[in-house]
Amino acid sequence: MGHSLAEAAGALTAGLGLTQPGPGRLLVVASDGCYRADEATRATERITALRQAGCAVLWLAFDPGPRPLPGTTLLELTDPAQAATAIGKAATAAFAATA
Numbered sequence: 001m002g003h004s005l006a007e008a009a010g011a012l013t014a015g016l017g018l019t020q021p022g023p024g025r026l027l028v029v030a031s032d033g034c035y036r037a038d039e040a041t042r043a044t045e046r047i048t049a050l051r052q053a054g055c056a057v058l059w060l061a062f063d064p065g066p067r068p069l070p071g072t073t074l075l076e077l078t079d080p081a082q083a084a085t086a087i088g089k090a091a092t093a094a095f096a097a098t099a
């Protein structure tokens with residue numbers, strides 16, 4: 001009955017300390033990116049804060065024509081089974097970028 005990407009990102013950020021200094025922080029979003037304008041704005045603000053804190057943000061899309069939010073790294077997949085490998089590679093890259 002709606003999207004709450006900003007709130008979900010906020011909860012994960014608080015619970016996992018994603019804005020705290022340290023290596024290898026990664027937020028993964030799996031979405032088509034179809035959000036109301038106000039939700040997209042709030043979520044983009046959270047993503048921007050994460051990126052500024054050194055946390056990578058990976059956007060997984062499984063359908064054609066995704067609309068990822070700014071500040072994310074888009075990865076289009078045709079099979080959800082590919083997600084684990086993609087997330088592993090992104091996590092490795094995030095760790096290497098902050099090490």
